[in-house]
Amino acid sequence: MQAKDIRVSIGRKDILHGVNFRAQPGKVTAIIGPNGSGKSSLLKAMTGEHDYTGEITLNGQDIRTMRPWELASLRGVLPQAATVAFPYTVTEIVRMGQMGGLAGDDPTLPARALARVDLAGFGPRFYSDLSGGEQQRVQLARVLAQVWDPSVDGQPRWLFLDEPVASLDIAHQFTVLDVARDFALAGGGVVVVMHDLNLTAMFADNVTVMHQGRIAASGAPADTITRGLLQDVYGCSIGVSRAPGKDVPYLLPQMRDTGVA
Template identity: 50%
Template sequence: MLEVRDLSVALSGRTILSGIGLNAAPGTLTAIVGPSGSGKSTLLRAITGEIGYHGSARLNGLEVRQTCPERLAALRAVLPQETHVAFAFTAAEVVALGAHRGPTPSPRRIDELLATVGLRGMGHRLVQSLSGGERQRVHLARVLLQAGEPVGPEGPRWLFLDEPVSSLDIAHQLGVMRIARSYADKGGAVVAVMHDLNLSAMFADRIAVLSAGRFVTSGPPAEVLTGEMIERVYGCHIPVCTAPEEGPWLLVQAARQTLSA
């Protein structure tokens, strides 16, 4: 389990998060949503051990701030919002950086991971020569290598993804979300910071909403993604409806007058 209790974060003397509570379970995908600047990425950085916090954040029973980086690396892998590669590494070399333990992965394994993220045969390309979306998927392949199997000797493993589809077209957005969904379905757990409410509704088991550094609500998409919540948190009137052929997924569609305002 991921259990976050009364978590607060202050950076440079400014309170960014206050009193956050969040639960996430193995076998599930949890989306963290909210307006820009609401503290989503800060929350992810806190619960993955990148920055300090007050309160409690326990991952598989371990208090994150009290757990050494090596042990955390065996439990969870993190895809930041942005990752800059300063050296002339190939895509395959960047993926191989995910091997935090054990022998260097075989070229075949790296090729398999690149194929998984839609970059088959591109291992020889310099990362700097790739598009923003391609680089984002190279780093996802690196994270998948680090994470390994969804369930390991110490229990379920975790993927923490910060806006994993921000630079991708529709087809690759769906591809990345299917990878995340598959990881959760195999017994791992995924926590993803998301801006796209449609994708969150389609793939997440639970959605947690932040606004101005505070927790608003959480629950299944059909319960959380209401017109009232969107108007209260995002400040805009957007009708919410159910996709007629795809079951319980919710579609958020902007009214014409909203877009033209």
């Protein structure tokens, strides 16, 4: 997918100032950047939720020319915050995703999607009774049920995930990021907004860094998550090392101000 010269304004405020972004199927592409830098706004433009100027294509097609059902069959969206106002069960919510896409009517799909996010057996429970992290994983199961097959007739499908691990414990952060990686390995495309830079370095193939509504850098984790970036974009003096045995960047909070290269 590609976004060219994207500008978003809300009211009188310019939020994105000409953003160019690219994500490839088969890869996990992370978007990082400080609070308010425009990550969610870019995701919302790319998923058709925000008006924008510029051009956004998904599998080579301008999303403005696509019908809502075409978009729904091609990409699932996990918003940063999802509220559910009615007393739905977990299965009902996942089934809404299934019916929104073209994943078919297989009645076993919700249970399989729930098992994928470690919520086997949660189907009959009320969503409102679940913990925050459980609710977040139900929302991911809903998105998975919408675009269950990462590639259909050679055409990739896409996951757009806005901070999918934000309220998850460490084990479930891995569960969810494994889901994202498996989706990409099976030929789908994944665009994921992240804050945890170590997890990003571990899971992302490519990283785009946003800063004040613009792209500050993009490339491999080792080329983007650097000491200079942390200083320039986050205003934070933190050393960046290498993860043991791997060529990926690694940050430790106690490395603040130590001068480690």
